[in-house]
Amino acid sequence: MEKDRKIDKVVNLAKRRGFIFPSSEIYGGLNSIYDYGPLGVELKNNLKKAWWDFMLARPDIVGLDSAILAHPQIWEASGHLEGFSDPLVDCKKCKSRFRADHLLAVQKKGIKPDFGKSKPKDKKKISCPSCGGELTEVRQFNLMFKTFMGPVEDSAGQIYLRPETAQGIYVNFLNSKEAMRLKIPFGIAQIGKAFRNEITTENFIFRMREFEQMEMQYFVDGQNNKQIFENFKKLRYDWYLSLGIDKENLRFRDHAKDELAHYASQATDIEYKFDFAGDGGFKELEGIHDRGDWDLSRHQKFSGQKMSLTDDQGREFVPQIIETSGGVDRAALAFLLDAYTEIEGGRSTTTESKKEKEVVLRLDKRLAPIKIAILPLSKKENLTAKARQIYQLLSAAYRLQYDETGSIGKRYRRQDEIGTPYCLTVDFDSLEDNQVTIRDRDSMAQERVSSNELKAYFQEKFSL
Ligand code: GAP
Secondary structure, eight states: OOTTOHHHHHHHHHHHTTSEEETTGGGTOOTTOEEEOHHHHHHHHHHHHHHHHHHHTSTTEEEEOOOSBOOTHHHHHTTHHHHOEEEEEEBTTTOOEEEHHHHHHHHSTTSOOOOTTSOOTTGGGOOOTTTOOOBOOOEEEEOOOEEEOSSOOSGGGEEEBOSOSHHHHHTTHHHHHHHHTOOSSEEEEEEEEEEOOOSSOBTTTTBOSEEEEEEEEEEEOSSSHHHHHHHHHHHHHHHHHHTTOOGGGEEEEEOOGGGOOTTOSEEEEEEEEOTTOSGGGEEEEEEEEEEETHHHHHHHHHHOOOOOEEOTTSOEEOOEEEEEEEEHHHHHHHHHHHHEEEETTOSOOSHHHHTSOEEEEOOOTTTOSOSEEEEESSOOHHHHHHHHHHHHHHTTTSOEEEOOSSOHHHHHHHHHHHTOSEEEEEOHHHHHHOEEEEEETTTOOEEEEEGGGHHHHHHHHTOO
16 A cells, blocks of 8 residues: 555545544444544534535525435436446456446556446456456446335335435426525535445545435526536636645546546536555545436436426526536545645744644635634633633633643644634733734744633634
C-alpha cells in the first residue's frame, strides 16, 4: 500500500476526533456503512445547508422531501429494475468478488470500462487482483435493496429502498407545479438518503451502501438544453470553489457516448482529485445530466397520468430535465481531504509544540463544525465563570466548544485539527479590562476584543 496517503490520515482523524465512525463497530462493523459523529453531523449539516441555500436562493427552484419507500412501479418506469446493475465477477480460487469494469480499468490501462452492462471484451486477459486466480463469467447484479411492505413477505409486498432521490422529484412534478403555480423552466431540489447494494465498496465514505444525495431536477421545454446544461455545469463547479476546494483538484469530465446512462443524452462529471484513485487521482464528485424527456415520458406511460404541457404556441411537449446530482458524503470527503494540512515542525511558538507536526483543517468557516472555541486560560473559578458567561452569550448563534483542560498551546492545536476558525481566550487581564483574545486559525493573528463587542465582531467575521 502506498505510504502516507492523505485519505488514511483523514480516516484516522475522522474516527479519533468524532467526525465519522464505522457503523455498528462494537459488533465488528457493517461493510461500507458509516455513522457521523458529533463533529461529522455538524459538518454534514453545514454542507447540506450551503447546498440548500445555494439552490433555494433562486426564485425558480423549490424544495421537496419525498419518501425513501415508493411505489414499486416507479422503478420499472425509471429503468432501474431492468438496468440498474453492475457486471460482477468472482474469483474461482479465493472467492473474492469484483466489479468487472473496475478490474478492467485498473488492470488494463488504456481499456475503457465501456462495456457497462455487457461482457468485458478482454476478460480472458484479466485475473483476480488478490490471488491471480481465474475469474468467473460476468453476471449482472441489480443494486437495489429489496424489502417487504406489510406482514406477508411475498412478491406482492416487495418494494425497494430508493437508489436515487431523483425519482421522488419526478413523481411529484405535477403536484409541485400546481401547488406552487410554477412555470417552465423551474427546478425542484431535494436532499435525502439513497441505498445501493454496491459490489465493491471502497475508500471510506467514497462509495457506500447507504449514502445521501443532493439532487436538483430542472424542468425545461427542450428548446435550449445545451445552454442550461452549460450554466449548471459552471454554477456547480463554482460552488465547490466558493467553499474552498483548490482549483487544481477539480475538473470536468464529459461522458463519452458509449458511457452514458440509459436516460442521458449528455453528461459531465465534476471530478475531485481523491488521492486514493488511479487515473491521476480524479474521481466523480457530482454529475450533471441532460436526461431529455425520458423520465416524465416513462412515468406518463407507466402511471397513465398526463405529464405533457402546452407552450404559448400551442405546442404540446413532455418537459425535459437537466439534473445536477451530487453526493453529500463524497463532498464531505472532498472537503475534508482538501482542508487537511500538515505543518512539519509545527507553527506554534510554544517550545513544546515547535518540534511536533501540526495538523490544521482549513475548512471554510461555513463548513467548520465548531465555529468558536471558548478557552479560559486556567481552571481558576473567576476565569471559568467569565468564560461560561461568554459561552452563554454566543451559544444561540454559533456552535461552540468549551475547553479548559491542558496547556493553551495544546488546546489551540486540538481546535486547529478540527478546523475551528476562532479560539477565544479569557485570561487574567480579561478580569481587569473586560477584553478577550481572539486567535484566527489560519493566520494565527491574535487580537483583543471587548466582551461587549463580541456579538458584532463575530457577526462580521461570519458574514459572507
Ligand atoms: N440521479 C442520478 C444519479 O443518481 P449517480 O451518478 O448514480 O447519478 C450521483 O449518483 C452522485 O451520488 C454521485 O456523483 C456521487 O457523488 C453520489 N453517489 C453515487 N453512488 C454513491 C455511493 N455508493 N456512495 C456514495 N456516494 C454515491
